[in-house]
Amino acid sequence: MTVVDLAPVVTSLRDLPVLPSIVLDLIHSLERDDVDVTTLAEKMSRDQALAAKLLRLANSSFYGLAAKVKTVKQAIVVLGFDSARALAVASHIIDGFSGGGCTRVDVADFWRHSIATALCAKNLARQAGLDQDAAFIAGLLHDIGRLVLAIHFPDRYAEVLDDCERNDATMYAAELRVFGLDHQRAGQMLAEAWKFPPLIQRAIGQHHAPSGADVGDLPGVVHAANAMVHALELGGGRHVAVPRLLDAAWDSLGLTPEHLLAVCRETEGQFEEACRLLM
Secondary structure, rough: OOOOOOHHHHHHHOOOOOOOOHHHHHHOOOOOOOOOOHHHHHHHHHHHHHHHHHHHHHHOOOOOOOOOOOOOHHHHHOOOOHHHHHHHHHHHHOOOOOOOOOOOOOHHHHHHHHHHHOOOHHHHHHHHHHOHHHHOOOHHHOOHHHHHHHHHHHHHHHHHHHHHHHHHHHHHHHHHHHHOHHHHHHHHHHHHHEEEEEEEEEEOOOOOOOOOOHOOOOHHHHHHHHHHHHHHHHOOOOOOOOOOOOHHHHHHHOHHHHHHHHHHHHHHHHHHHHHEEEE
């Protein structure tokens, strides 16, 4: 088994979408306490595509506002800067990974599962008293390594899908056999290249098995959200079984069956509208 060296791919981003400078600025501001919101809001206003997306989001039925939002600054006030930042990053990345690569990977289905996981992670984070918008971004990107592998190695990723079908293997086990690394590591490398905060990097890189203190933090939230969304059958594709939810993650997050039901109801209620807005 030969280990594929993804480092040149994810660090140069040669063939991956190049994120606009404003989106990189938003990503790099995620873990800073001294964010210059005014300057970032002005930059967001000058990016026409980003401005249009934020106005569409702020004026959607998702937020149920009585008055029409006409400017980006109004949208940021309505949504809150943290939510506006998360939605801006999400929409640009979804647009950037909208196709190409392995023709057997259903990109629309991939993003539907990712959006469902993002919503579920945000709802879980609120119940657990954690950063909701970081949870949303981490949930959205938890499987991004699959697209990295499928886009850059389509023939070998087809082998992964064949392995899953023939041997009833999990996706990450098949990836390890074919590539020598799985989509968790590939996704974490991309998050590192884009300089996401370390906690989001670990949430992507450990979403099947968070460890240590991360079990009760963002990686545990994304791990639980991924399992819950598969159980709810919100996207996910035909190759993916419901992942095992670690008892330690659920216990460490301090969640109850009542929390579970509330999060499931919220996620299912928000899902279709969120897909319509972001895809």
